[in-house]
Amino acid sequence: MLTKDLSGKRYKLGALSVMLAVVLSISACGSGGNNSASTNGGSTSESSSTTTEPAAPSSSDSTTTTETKLTAVTQVTNWFAEPEHGGQYAAVSKGFYKEAGLDMTLQSGGPGISSTQIVASGKAEFGMGSADEILLARQNGIPLVAIAAIFQKNPQGIMFHKGKYKDLSELNGKKVYVGSGSAYWEYLKKAYKLDSVQELKYTGSLANFVADPESATQIYVTSEPFTMQQQGVEVEYFLNYDLGYKQYGNILYTTEDYIKNHADIVKAYVEASIKGWMYYKDNTEEINKVMQEKNPDLKLESMAYGAKAQEPLIYGGDAEANGVGYMTPEIWESLQKQLVDIGMLKKADPISSVFTNDFLPAKS
Template sequence: MKKFMILGVLLVLLTACGGNEDTSKDELEEIKVVLDWTPNTNHTGLYVARDKGYFEEEGLDVEIIMPGEAGADQLVASGKADFGVSYQESITEARVQDVPIVSIAAVIQHNTSGFASLEEEGITSPKDFEGKTYGGWGAPLEKAVISSVMQQENADVSKVDIVNMGDSDFFTAVERDDIDFAWIYYGWTGVEAELRDTDINMVYLTDYSEKLDYYTPVLATNEDMIENNPETVSKFMKAASQGYQFAIDNPVEAANILIEAEPDLDAELVKASQEWLAPKYKDDASQWGLQKQEVWENYAEWMYEHDLLESELDAEQAFTNEFLPEED
């Protein structure tokens, strides 16, 4: 009889403990973060913050979701996602159209994108774009950027054939006869070229225009979150900052966290990309995530000059450093 009583007490205690864990989990604030694209090393800090418990330490239960057809910016602006991965260029366009989305951190300090081509094409500068075919996604921004960098060498953008290559990846596109160069982020596609032993030439945007050194990607939220849930935004940014700092300091372990979370990714590519990108996250900034008003103003000015904006941007409303944790 005594034995059954002891077992009963133990069962009650175990049930109580289990109940406390469930209650604790239930007390976490549920948050959705939408990615801009399929998971990659731009997102590593978010996965680290989630899987190492940094978000949970701040009282947040974070779900990382894919953008779907709506797109990350639309989901964030409408409040269907609390936070998202975006770009300075798209937020600039959105703000001018009174879309209430705000950048709260620069994922990478400097623009690492540029125009890539197979080495055999001999494209080593914007002047070499003449007589070549560019494969893009059909946005007016693309022609404006190509024109802008070509003007630095007195080259003529009208001599570039610009075509929409749809969903084709860079390697599929340039290995065809009808595409000579495309716009890539070196930290992913460029690193993949190295792993493939595919020799490419890069024309980086930042080599030809300071105004094109904008923040891409960024973390964003909406004005409603900032106004009504500033404490949640601060908690999210504290954990995200920890996650990205961990990825800066521990690129190998961070890569493994992303690989474990997204096993369909190419593990070799993730590891190589993470090593390349780790020092680029913070770069010359005093802390990860910091944004400068002049960077927002310069790029918006460039867009306005190239007729890509209907009106000038109020840069102060487009971004904030308010929610970054205080520097040590």
């Protein structure tokens, strides 16, 4: 779950606390295997055309035409429209979902909105989240399955003032603004022996970080560094993935039940989404303007920075050889082991049920 303060900065709450809240709220709900396309009230959404498309006339003189109905589906993102969702909005804007037979509604995430909860309750077919959220959800009885990893490297990181630190262990004794209970932070504290760090609650504001040159703060590398650049504050950052917490980001997921009953729709959704991400790579300015209509608070300059910063995280790594969205069992198993080691997972279940590459398009 993400949340946002009035200044427009975003931050991520601890995945464990999110999962506990989800479990409580859906304890009376099913596994989300129906075909509902309803949305959560209060959030913005974008839909592809809801009209049906006539088929080409037959060779006869008959004026009768047949209509191909689009299948209505909903995907919940993990925040308001931003570059991290560029491929999804491109797929709507350019008609890729419609071409795949889908009437797609993109429902924005935001304060108080959990995509895992909405998908698990059957109010949306697809969601977007991080790898640790998928594992924690499954432990708590929510049978989510990752069907594509948009980010090969999750864009979460730790930012500090330029030149201050060369190793994360140097943060001992310093103030660090971070969401309590975050899985990645629990891992980093243990891995880097941060036993005397001054852990302070991250509120979304960077004012305290700016005022204290010895401090550090959690960030998305696609966002906060640009904010600091605009304020003339020189910063550097560690990417959590490079620190050893290797997890995928902006994972597209659905439920086991939905895959079982609607594999053709899942494949159409994934292929159209990946097509959108390939389009966004070369047409960011066009799609950023589309997203800004949905999220006017986010300036085009900031979106341009984010799109550039996330390129190697999306299109690099295993995606170079295997295509956008590709996942490996090694990454999933390593993350699962880390969550077990820090006590956030009780045990390591077979990873084969957690993710699948079966719906990804063949790499050309």
